[in-house]
Amino acid sequence: xxxxxxxxxxxxxxxxxxxxxxxxxxxxxxxxxxxxxxxxxxxxxxxxxxxxxxxxxxxxxxxxxxxxxxxxxxxxxxxxxxxxxxxxxxxxxxxxxxxxxxxxxxxxxxxxxxxxxxxxxxxxxxxxxxxxxxxxxxxxxxxxxxxxxxxxxxxxxxxxxxxxxxxxxxxxxxxxxxxxxxxxxxxx
Amino acid sequence: xxxxxxxxxxxxxxxxxxxxxxxxxxxxxxxxxxxxxxxxxxxxxxxxxxxxxxxxxxxxxxxxxxxxxxxxxxxxxxxxxxxxxxxxxxxxxxxxxxxxxxxxxxxxxxxxxxxxxxxxxxxxxxxxxxxxxxxxxxxxxxxxxxxxxxxxxxxxxxxxxxxxxxxxxxxxxxxxxxxxxxxxxxxxxxxxxxxxxxxxxxxxxxxxxxxxxxxx
Numbered sequence: 001x002x003x004x005x006x007x008x009x010x011x012x013x014x015x016x017x018x019x020x021x022x023x024x025x026x027x028x029x030x031x032x033x034x035x036x037x038x039x040x041x042x043x044x045x046x047x048x049x050x051x052x053x054x055x056x057x058x059x060x061x062x063x064x065x066x067x068x069x070x071x072x073x074x075x076x077x078x079x080x081x082x083x084x085x086x087x088x089x090x091x092x093x094x095x096x097x098x099x100x101x102x103x104x105x106x107x108x109x110x111x112x113x114x115x116x117x118x119x120x121x122x123x124x125x126x127x128x129x130x131x132x133x134x135x136x137x138x139x140x141x142x143x144x145x146x147x148x149x150x151x152x153x154x155x156x157x158x159x160x161x162x163x164x165x166x167x168x169x170x171x172x173x174x175x176x177x178x179x180x181x182x183x184x185x186x187x188x
Numbered sequence: 189x190x191x192x193x194x195x196x197x198x199x200x201x202x203x204x205x206x207x208x209x210x211x212x213x214x215x216x217x218x219x220x221x222x223x224x225x226x227x228x229x230x231x232x233x234x235x236x237x238x239x240x241x242x243x244x245x246x247x248x249x250x251x252x253x254x255x256x257x258x259x260x261x262x263x264x265x266x267x268x269x270x271x272x273x274x275x276x277x278x279x280x281x282x283x284x285x286x287x288x289x290x291x292x293x294x295x296x297x298x299x300x301x302x303x304x305x306x307x308x309x310x311x312x313x314x315x316x317x318x319x320x321x322x323x324x325x326x327x328x329x330x331x332x333x334x335x336x337x338x339x340x341x342x343x344x345x346x347x348x349x350x351x352x353x354x355x356x357x358x359x360x361x362x363x364x365x366x367x368x369x370x371x372x373x374x375x376x377x378x379x380x381x382x383x384x385x386x387x388x389x390x391x392x393x394x395x396x397x398x399x400x401x402x403x404x
Contacts, residue, residue, distance in 0.1 A: 035269065037291050039304025040321050040339075051306030051321070053245075053258075053289025055271045066273035070286045070306070079275035079286070107275070128339065157321045157341040161302065166295040168267040 027089040027099060027187070029175040032165035033058030036098040036121050040148045040158010042133050048073040050143060050156075052133055054119060056088050056100035057163075058171035063088050063181075065100055067119050069135055071143070078108045080117060080135070087181020088171065096162055097122035097132070097145075101182035106137070113139075118185040120145045121160045128159030134188030145188050237330060239263055240378060240403035241270075241292035243303040248279055249394040255279050258288035258303070269293035282395070283310035292402070298329040299378070301400040308397060313388040315363050319343045324383035324398035334402060336381035338370035343384075364389045378403020 035057035044050045049072045056065025067082040087101035100119045105112050116138040122145070124130035129149025133156075136142045148156045241263030247256045257277040260270040271291035278284040285305040292301040304323040311317070320342030328334040336356070343350045345362045352358060356372040366389070371382040383398030 035291075035293055037271075037289075037302050039287060039289050039302075039306065039323050041306050049307070049320075051287040053273050053287040053304050053306070055273070055289060055291040055302075057269070059269060060267060064269070064271070066271055066289065068273045068275040068287045068289060070275055077286075081275045082273075157339070158304070158306075159323050159325075159339050161300075161325070163293065163300060164295070166266055166269075166293065168269060168293075 027091050027178050029058070029088060029171045029181075030090040030098070031175075033088065033169040033171045034098075034165045035163040035169065036100075036123065036160065037163065038121055038123070038128075038131065038133070038158060038160030040128065040131075040133065040156060040160070042143070042146050042148060042156035044071060044073055044143060046073045050135075052119075052135070052158075054100065054121060056085060056098065056119075056121075058088055058169045060168050061170050061172060063102075063171065065102070067100055067102065067104065067117065069119075074108055076108055078106055080104050080106050080115070080137070082117070083114075086116075086183075087176065087178070089178060089181060091187065094122060096124055098162065099182070099187055101185065115139055116183045116185055118182050118188060120188050123160045123162035126159070128157075129155070131158070131160040133158075133160065136185055136188035138183060138185055142188055237296065237404055238377075239266060239294040239299050241294055241299040241301045241326075241401060243290035243292050243301040243324075243326075243400045244396075245288035245290050245303045245305045245398065246277060246279070246283065246285065247396045247399060248282055250279075250282060251392055257285070258290045258305070260290040260292045260301070260303075263292045263294050263299065263301075266294035266296060277305070282312070282393070283308065285309070285397075290400075292400075294404075297331075297404070298327065299402040299404050300328075301326045301402045303383075303398045303400050305398065310386070310395065310397075312365060312386050312393050312395060313363075313390075315346045315365050317343075317345050317365075317367075317384075317386065319384070319397075322383045322398045324381045324400040326379050326381045326400035326402035328378040328402040328404045330404050334374060334377075334379035336370075336372045336379045336400065336402075338381060338383035338398065340369055340383055343369075375403070
């Protein structure tokens with residue numbers, strides 16, 4: 001069952017992963033560092049619900065956060081639970097976006113396996129319909145970054161908020177490279 | 189994933205109710221009994237900023253037993269933001285939800301808290317309640333009125349679709365259930381936002397979905 005769940009994630013998207021896994025652009029830890037939070041849902045490529053709740057950032061010289069995602073393309077739904085946050089990055093081309101990288105466990109109910117993941121969250125204002133979310137796993141799964149709304153079969157819902165820095169939002173020094181933070185996983 | 193802290197919350201609840209009674213003489217007893225987040229303390233005058241923040245995806249009181257899912261804990265220091273999450277959450281016989289998340293963080297001049305969950309399925313007093321996504325946010329900024337908001341999408345109660353107005357404290361009564369959408373309790377020092385607050389007519393079940401508190 002564990003293998004089946006893994007393959008459910010891997011097979012449909014391995015080609016997409018191979019087509020988009022070229023050299024990553026220069027993403028880096030924002031300076032000063034900050035936080036991003038959000039929850040909601042998007043419509044996946046199979047017209048399924050993908051629910052997420054996540055927050056991340058820098059905290060007192062380290063990376064911090066939690067990422068939880070459920071993809072209803074699978075039965076039972078496959079869910080990602082972060083176990084370690086290894087990076088928090090910004091993309092100069094999308095200043096309202098932050099990527100959270102880390103390690104986690106994908107569990108489909110009968111079994112589980114560990115993955116590296118990279119989440120993109122983008123805050124494009126209120127009420128949240130223009131905010132964007134995406135997820136990539138190191139097994140080839142790729143939920144490309146997409147808008148949360150408007151609600152309906154072509155959209156989703158929820159809200160993402162990029163928060164300003166505070167005295168605690170210091171990252172590791174020296175800042176690790178993108179490859180060190182994300183293990184070579186490009187932005188979803 | 190799930191924590192039970194009946195005694196703790198009883199103590200907190202009683203203390204919080206007393207504090208709220210002193211701080212907000214105008215609010216009702218029902219509001220004082222909010223199960224999601226302890227009320228805010230009254231505004232201080234010591235000259236130092238006191239941060240208060242907390243968020244929880246679910247807090248339910250059933251026959252006196254309190255159960256919380258994805259509770260951030262209490263913010264005590266701007267240098268120590270708090271957050272938690274879980275992919276699935278359930279309270280047997282009451283509810284299930286997905287992608288639960290809660291976070292609270294502070295700055296020298298403000299506090300922000302947020303809670304969210306997806307795919308809520310709940311039954312209170314035999315009445316089904318579902319929602320696609322629920323989010324609550326609370327923001328308290330020094331020198332300004334605290335603000336809050338709730339996002340509730342795809343809400344049905346007893347099979348009837350309910351459209352949130354977006355206004356604070358939207359009351360809905362369906363099949364005997366008392367439901368408040370975007371419940372907001374403000375004080376001079378902050379705000380508590382409960383995205384969805386459900387109580388049954390007998391007072392046996394009191395559930396808050398998406399609670400966020402911020403005060404400074």
